[in-house]
Amino acid sequence: AYDDFPTYRKQLDARFAQWLEKKYGTQEKLAAAWGQALTSSERLAEGTVKVEANPWGMTEAGLPREPGGPRTRRLDNAAFLHEVQNVFYNRFVKAIRETGYQGPLIGSPWQAPGMLPHYYNLRSDDQVGYIDRHNYFGEALHDTLLKTPGGGYLSSGLQQVAGKPFGVSEWIHVYPCLNSAEGPVLMAAYGMGLQGWGASYEFQSTSARINWEQALAGNLPYGVWNADVPTQMGQYPILARMVYRGDVSTGPVISTRQVSPQNLATGEFDFTDKIQQQGDVKAFTGTVPAESLAAGRVLVEFVAGQSRSTFPEMAKYRKGTAIVSATGQLTWETAGEGWVTIDTAGTQGYVGFAAGQTLKLGDLHIQPTSHYAAVLVTANTAKGTLARDETALISAVARNANTGFRVLTLDGKTIVDNGKAPILLEPVRAEVTFARRKIARVQVLDQDGQRTNRTVPVQQGRFTIDTGRDQTMYYEVVFQK
Structure with a gap:
């Protein structure tokens, strides 16, 4: 694409020549540094030293x-x-600040290819404001983040x-992936x-x-990113309480990759990263594995001088087949297809493939029957805990379609019939036990979270x-006073 704009290319080549003249001083010194990599037609004085716009040539694999x-x-x-x-x-x-705007800024939510281009790009974003990224996961029917701790988006x-x-600022399980209920839970618990x-x-x-009576779980080609479904927005009332109360504690820093000007100038680092990308779907790992995000905070630090990175x-x-966070509040079990438990004072529950398990949490036990589900129990009030609040809220969702x-079973991705409204919800069944509190009643709530006249024994x-x-997907637990 860069070659399709010869005027801009000529201008950028001229700027590159000026930059090189400032660094090396003369054509002869540039030739000594570059050797045979400098062609006979490339002259500083004429501004004809060509810029390579493809960043893949500057990655760890691309650098000679x-x-x-x-x-x-x-x-x-x-x-x-970078400059x-x-x-x-x-x-x-x-220009933006001169308008009087004082809010946050970002450079770009996009990332460059691995190692040198990536860290130059990340450094540019760091100099502008906060770091923001876009990422997506899954396109096949049964894709799940739970198989790979810290993976996916x-x-x-x-x-x-x-x-x-x-x-x-952009993330979701891409339709028609059915296991999308895990997304909001993982982003709230591990990310936020x-x-x-x-x-x-x-x-x-x-x-x-949107017309809610005609709402769809998704459709092609542009309805594959849809937060307006029960498995996504339907969990927000519970997760918002958990996030705004700060139920899940911020973890300690367990790894810091140090990046200095010398690292950038030489393209040499004391760690490696690997980036896998297919369109908007990206995954990162390396010397600091993605699973470290399930344990504690993992950072990049730009430093002035050489400094050693620390690794998790x-x-x-x-703990066996599980990764337990440094805070002790989150457990990512990798056995089978995987599940995650949340065990905080204000919110407890799980998401994943935990059928037949007994999940023993601080104030309650959950015994799921459903193959896959997200069952979350949270204190109702802004500063509440499950041990003291008068009521608790429960959300329970599995998969929606x-x-x-219908989807082609050969690839689990090609949609044969996208179907029609209404959206159907897979039932969730689980036994919940509060061992330390007496329950007055369990109220069935409707899909707007309003009380009905029905209760659960x-x-x-x-x-x-x-x-x-x-x-329904919502319940209210009322405790005895």
Whole structure:
């Protein structure tokens, strides 16, 4: 695409020549540094030294291993593009601030290819404001984040910079992925909670113009990002309480990758990263594995001088097949297809494939029957706990789909029939036991969270939620005074 704009290319080549002349001084010194990588037609005086616009050539795999010559040229190329980006960003930051705007700014939510281009780009974003990213997960029917702790769009957190807020302004399980209920729970618990992120915006909502009686779980080609469904927005009343109360504590820093000007100038780091990308779906890992995000905070720090990076000691956080967060509040079980438990004073519950398990949490036990579900129990008030609040709220969702929805079983992705309204919900069944509190009643709420005249039988603090039987996804537990 860059070659399709010869005027802009000529201008950028001329700027590159000026940049190189400032660094090397003469054509001869440039030739000595670049060797055979400098062609006979490239002249500083004529502004004809060509810029390589493809950042993949500056990645760890793209950089020549031998010092000098081609490697030096690509390192210079990367440094120049970084400076051009900074000049552009700084100009626009100044213009925006001169309007009187005092709010947050971001450079860009996009990331560059791994290692050198990535850290140059991240450094540019760091100089503008807070770090923001976009990421998505899954397109096949049975894709799940739970098989890989810290993976999928959670792995964007490996780009969090020390001393700066971090946010993900676009994320969602891509339709028709059925296991989407895990997304909001993981982002709230691990992202906004353990990692201490500052922002989360699920993409996308059209609620201002949607006809709820005709709402669909998703459709092709542009309805594959849909937060207006029970598995997503339907969990917000519970998760918002958990996030705003700060139920999940921010974890300690367990790893910091140090990046200095010397690292950027030489393209040499004391760690490696790996980025996998297919369109908008990205995954990050490396010397600091994505699973470290399930244990504690993981940061990048830009430093003035050379400094050693610190890496997570993951053995400290492993308990059998599970990773337990440094705070002790979150457990990511990797057995089977995986599940996560949340165990805080204000919110307790699980999401994932936990059928047949007995999940023993601080104030309650949950015994799921459903193969896959998200069952969350939270204190009702702004500063409440499950041990003291007069009431608790429960949300229970599994998978949703359009009526008549069918998908090709060969690939689990190709939609044969997208179906029609209404959206159908897979029933959730689980036994919940409050061991330390006496329950006055368990009220069935309607789909707007309003009380109905129906209740669930309770025996010695134990009751069964069955969303198919009760035709709801919400319950209210009223405790005896």
